[in-house]
Amino acid sequence: MNIYEQLRYKLSLSNDLPFTPDWSAAEDFLSIIADHCLDKKPGTIVECSSGLSTLVLARCCQLNKHGKVYSLENGTEYAQKTRQQLEAFELTDYATVIDAPLEAVTINDKDYLWYSIKSLPSQAIDMLIIDGPPGFIQKHSRYPALPMFYKKLSEKCMTFLDDAARDDEKEIISLWEAEYSGIDHKYIETERGCSILKINN
Numbered sequence: 001m002n003i004y005e006q007l008r009y010k011l012s013l014s015n016d017l018p019f020t021p022d023w024s025a026a027e028d029f030l031s032i033i034a035d036h037c038l039d040k041k042p043g044t045i046v047e048c049s050s051g052l053s054t055l056v057l058a059r060c061c062q063l064n065k066h067g068k069v070y071s072l073e074n075g076t077e078y079a080q081k082t083r084q085q086l087e088a089f090e091l092t093d094y095a096t097v098i099d100a101p102l103e104a105v106t107i108n109d110k111d112y113l114w115y116s117i118k119s120l121p122s123q124a125i126d127m128l129i130i131d132g133p134p135g136f137i138q139k140h141s142r143y144p145a146l147p148m149f150y151k152k153l154s155e156k157c158m159t160f161l162d163d164a165a166r167d168d169e170k171e172i173i174s175l176w177e178a179e180y181s182g183i184d185h186k187y188i189e190t191e192r193g194c195s196i197l198k199i200n201n
Helices: 003-010 027-040 052-064 076-088 145-152 167-179
Strands: 044-048 068-073 095-099 102-107 110-115 125-130 153-162 183-188 194-199
Touching (some): 003 027, 027 052, 027 153, 027 194, 044 052, 052 076, 052 095, 052 125, 068 076, 076 095, 102 145, 125 145, 145 153, 153 167, 167 194
Parallel strands (some): 044 068, 044 125, 068 095, 125 153
Antiparallel strands (some): 102 110, 183 194
């Protein structure tokens, strides 16, 4: 039994998870965030990029009878596909896919493209998953996540950075650690690498 099948049974899903090799998060990363969500029962979950992880986290919230996922998605087609999957699994009460086109932001005198967050609810974030934007868009594509969300993170918030084995993501972690005091960072050797951060802000 592979991890996708293990996840299906762990989450008591009647249908197979809609996995696509090119775009879905790796099964080991999904397992890590699912375990955290089921254990800690976060109230507000924010996701950078939607997809299979949205479905998994929404199901965790349903099982917890607590929490909701807000997924920022810049791709209209991907946003619609994720919404359809949530409907198919009857999880629309536990996740909202937000149309969030990439827009210009300036951080430390450098220009980036980052999700529009104007439609994101104002409440503090208890769990943050960073799996976008894609790395090919720009150098250090996911760097803006912490500067943009730092003041919105709750005291208990845990941040999960996917694809952390890539050089770009390693450099992003180094930049964050240099700019913010009180970062506890743990790297997990997964298929694509996973960095878990606790920001003591």
